[in-house]
Amino acid sequence: MRYLSLKKVAAEKSLSIFTLRKFVKGGLPHYQLGRKILVDPDEFDGWFAKHYKLSRQPAGNDIGRLVDDVLAGMV
Numbered sequence: 001m002r003y004l005s006l007k008k009v010a011a012e013k014s015l016s017i018f019t020l021r022k023f024v025k026g027g028l029p030h031y032q033l034g035r036k037i038l039v040d041p042d043e044f045d046g047w048f049a050k051h052y053k054l055s056r057q058p059a060g061n062d063i064g065r066l067v068d069d070v071l072a073g074m075v
Contacts, residue, residue, distance in 0.1 A: 003031060003038035
């Protein structure tokens with residue numbers, strides 16, 4: 001297992017350290033050595049997937065169907 005500091009997790013996941021600190025307060029699995037907070041990236045991914053569902057962008061075919069549905073609703 002490898003553990004990363006919040007600074008490294010923030011860079012890897014494109015999140016702010018402030019957001020990661022909120023996640024820690026909200027139950028993100030972490031390990032604390034003195035004032036240093038360490039996170040296992042695999043545990044982070046599992047926790048994040050469980051608590052924050054990512055919105056799915058429509059595929060190319062879905063966009064055409066979406067436009068058709070909207071236009072049909074306007075008539």
